[in-house]
Amino acid sequence: MKESFNGRVYKNLKKVPAGFVTTYKELAKSLNTKAYQAVGNALRNNPYAPIVPCHRVVKSDGTIGGFNGKTSGNEIGKKIKLLLSEGVIVKNNKIANFDKIIYKF
DNA sequence: AGAGCACTGATCC
DNA sequence: GGATCAGTGCTCT
Numbered sequence: 001m002k003e004s005f006n007g008r009v010y011k012n013l014k015k016v017p018a019g020f021v022t023t024y025k026e027l028a029k030s031l032n033t034k035a036y037q038a039v040g041n042a043l044r045n046n047p048y049a050p051i052v053p054c055h056r057v058v059k060s061d062g063t064i065g066g067f068n069g070k071t072s073g074n075e076i077g078k079k080i081k082l083l084l085s086e087g088v089i090v091k092n093n094k095i096a097n098f099d100k101i102i103y104k105f
Numbered sequence: 106a107g108a109g110c111a112c113t114g115a116t117c118c
Numbered sequence: 119g120g121a122t123c124a125g126t127g128c129t130c131t
Contacts, residue, residue: 025113045130
């Protein structure tokens with residue numbers, strides 16, 4: 001695939017520093033689109049695998065979203081731990097200090 | 106061309 | 119406060 005909406009998502013997401021998270025809303029908005037699902041959809045395919053910190057993207061409420069056990073397998077739980085390792089406090093599948101680590105474009 | 110999706114906002118109970 | 123409906127744009131089959 002070439003650069004597309006998908007690539008833009010990947011690029012923007014890569015811009016988010018470790019220890020910070022972003023929301024589908026802000027991300028989609030940054031892409032000049034309202035298709036929040038398209039963002040998640042692009043990440044679901046994740047053609048840019050480990051380069052794209054999909055786990056660093058959460059819902060606008062600060063909830064983790066899908067990568068929590070609803071997706072392919074159980075590797076998702078590891079992502080939560082990775083977030084914790086990065087300094088992101090995740091509590092009950094929600095970002096505890098969400099308001100403080102939310103990265104806005 | 107058609108269906109699905111890792112969402113969100115609004116509405117209904 | 120939680121559950122459901124509708125809308126949205128993009129990717130995959």
